[in-house]
Amino acid sequence: MMMRKSILKYSHCLLTSAFLLGIFFSSAFYADDGFGAMAGRMTDGVAAITKLLQGIALVAGIGFAIAAIFKFKQHKDNPTQIPVGTPIALVFIGAALIFLPALVKTTGASLFDDPKTAGDVLISEGSKLT
Numbered sequence: 001m002m003m004r005k006s007i008l009k010y011s012h013c014l015l016t017s018a019f020l021l022g023i024f025f026s027s028a029f030y031a032d033d034g035f036g037a038m039a040g041r042m043t044d045g046v047a048a049i050t051k052l053l054q055g056i057a058l059v060a061g062i063g064f065a066i067a068a069i070f071k072f073k074q075h076k077d078n079p080t081q082i083p084v085g086t087p088i089a090l091v092f093i094g095a096a097l098i099f100l101p102a103l104v105k106t107t108g109a110s111l112f113d114d115p116k117t118a119g120d121v122l123i124s125e126g127s128k129l130t
Helices: 002-024 035-077 085-098 100-111
Strands: none
Touching: 035 085, 035 100, 085 100
16 A cells, blocks of 8 residues: 555656656747747747637636536426535526636737737747847
8 A cells, every 4th residue: 555655656757757857958048049939939839728718718618508407407397405506606607607718809809909909929020039
């Protein structure tokens, strides 16, 4: 039992160090052509993560809306077991998650004047590090 804990402890350390070494020695973060190019490659990853999170929010919102339908059915069958506030909260959470990508684009259009790039994560020309 004690040996298993030490093996798990050392395997976590080994995996963490391998991950950090992979980040530091990967070609995406290697500053061969300057810090500006390295920053550009890093912001490309941030834009991809933003789109991924917006997609996850949409799918989760649809899931919450479907769960709210089932909770309304459960409340109808047994109102003492499921309070009516539970499905109503699920509907509001689902609606918020479904409209989150549109909210990000609208907020981007109102904060930044260029509606073509609203909602995109970009680095402006004035902030290049080269």
